[in-house]
Amino acid sequence: MSQVTRRELFPGVWLRAVHTNKFKSSYLSLTLLTPLDRKTAGANALIPEVLRRGTAVHPDMESLSAALDKLYGGAIEPVVRKKGETQCLGFVASFLDDAYALNGEKILEPAAGLLCEMLLKPYTQNGHFCPDYTAGEKANLIDRIRAQINDKRTYATQRLVQEMCRYEAFGVDKLGDEESVSAITPEGLWQRYQELMRTARVELYYCGSADPDRVAGALAQALDSLPVNENRSSPSCDVRVTAGPEPIVVEEAMDVSQGKLALGFRTGGQSCWEADYPAFTLCNAIFGGTTLSKLFMNVREKLSLCYYASSVAESRKGLVMVSSGIEFDKYQTAKDEILAQLEAIRRGEIEDWELEGCRRTLIGAYRATMDDQGRQEEFWLGQSVAGLEDSPEELAQQLEHVTREQVAESAKRFQLDTIYFLKGKEV
Structure with missing residues (x-):
């Protein structure tokens, strides 16, 4: 049996912990919730990809991979999702559960630390995101946006949503659009990142054998440099009740x-x-x-x-x-x-x-x-x-x-x- 608990660690920062002995791995995720908006969707989608390229402590993919290898080959991946009219961006991570580590070694705390380091301590140059990392991930994101047309089944549903919800936030694609992504600069992306750190609601998730109090303590410590804001946004969704007179x-x-x-x-x-x-x-x-x-x-x-x-x-x-x-x-x-x-x-x-x-x-x-x-x-x-x-x-x-x-x-x-x-x- 698993036990599910939910608590607020800081104002607008929530943890849902699933306490279970069912799995050999622990699952962690950190997600920023922000209203889906045509003006910011592309930059929001780009931020996790750039953050994953390096941190102030581990400035490139090679050193990040070495840090993950020390955690029994753990994995942290950027992810962007759309839930209703909320854009959800962040990371999902999987690590060996503490119960299976050698000699009673603790994996949770360093794993939570690395995950939050990726969010809060990005690698920067001249006070903003690294231009090379930004340019590389911009090109990758534009390729992903362009590639959506290759799967015609998915593309048709996407076009249906765009037309049906043309004047609603739900009509915005979770990746943004090519034009807005192309216009992003390292300085502009850094400003958007700072705004998200101040305003976005944060959802943390853990599934594994660790006691929920220990999980809360590990994540609270790892997030201690997150800006405090009593009014982090909780995005809503507009449900239109009726269709027009004719389709x-x-x-x-x-x-x-x-x-x-x-x-x-x-x-x-x-x-x-x-x-x-x-x-x-x-x-x-x-x-x-x-x-x-x-x-x-x-x-x-x-x-x-x-x-x-x-x-x-x-x-x-x-x-x-x-x-x-x-x-x-x-x-x-x-x-x-x-x-x-x-x-x-x-x-x-x-x-x-x-x-x-x-x-x-x-x-x-x-x-x-x-x-x-x-x-x-x-x-x-x-x-x-x-x-x-x-x-x-x-x-x-x-x-x-x-x-x-x-x-x-x-x-x-x-x-x-x-x-x-x-x-x-x-x-």
């Missing part, structure tokens, strides 16, 4: 052999904060969120209208996005059939095997989260961003009581907002 239709033509059809729905305010969240979750699973769903079993398998068809619920924003791959001339037929499957759910036309199969799939996924440290960290970060405390087991139990009628009522609140179609140039 927005966006078509793009590229040199592709397979069409990509993406549909975006507003959920009528259904989100992770609402009492009907379990019904909303199961509704999406039956619609397109599992391999037992109506989109997969009917649109893809039975009717062969799509190469793939699935849906994803964005619970912090109140959206459902359908993603499908189709022949160019199947656009209208596929779109009509996707909407017909949603209508079937609204009428309560849900077989027992669909209802129970999707329920068991979701419950199994929640419980499997407890077997993977990375998935646990991702889950608890999402809960922290949303200000929620329900555990995977508690969410699994809530699903047990959802009825067919509640699923149908959830589906009735879906409103088609935007249609995005990526087609071939010859069409």
Whole structure:
């Protein structure tokens, strides 16, 4: 059994500790939470990459690697994520758990120290970030932004979100855009870094065998040079309840052999904060969120209208996005059939095997989260961003009581907002 605790170490600096003997490694993460904004997203995404290049104590990748090797080959990686309308940037780290170290050696304290050193004591030149490190990581980030178009399935969903949430923070990509990244200077990036250190809420996460009080002490000491601010921001998310009177239709033509059809729905305010969240979750699973769903079993398998068809619920924003791959001339037929499957759910036309199969799939996924440290960290970060405390087991139990009628009522609140179609140039 694992014990989950949460405490505030300093104003706006929170630690969630999962005390467990289940794993041979300890998992640490340090995440800065800041509002997703087109003006700052690119710089925010660049900062962890530049910080990972070197610190004042370990000024290059070679010396950082040597420090990690001394910790039994630990790893610290930069990461940028998007949770609702919050940009989450920082580091995830994995180290040998103290219980498995030789001669009772303590790994937690030096690991926490190195992680926080990377955040708080960056390698600088002339009072700002190293120009070479900044230029190198800028080029890498621009390459990542440009490469997004290579995965057309992901690209279509990204374009759907951009169009659907054009005037909302959720429409901003977590990596920013090429134009804003290109304009970043070492001096400007340093100013943005200083601002984040002063204003961003900090979420710390630990999973391992160490006592939570010891974890809190180690991290509090490692973060003692973090600026004190009684008003660190807690980003919020704007959930738009309704779609426009008519769906927005966006078509793009590229040199592709397979069409990509993406549909975006507003959920009528259904989100992770609402009492009907379990019904909303199961509704999406039956619609397109599992391999037992109506989109997969009917649109893809039975009717062969799509190469793939699935849906994803964005619970912090109140959206459902359908993603499908189709022949160019199947656009209208596929779109009509996707909407017909949603209508079937609204009428309560849900077989027992669909209802129970999707329920068991979701419950199994929640419980499997407890077997993977990375998935646990991702889950608890999402809960922290949303200000929620329900555990995977508690969410699994809530699903047990959802009825067919509640699923149908959830589906009735879906409103088609935007249609995005990526087609071939010859069409």
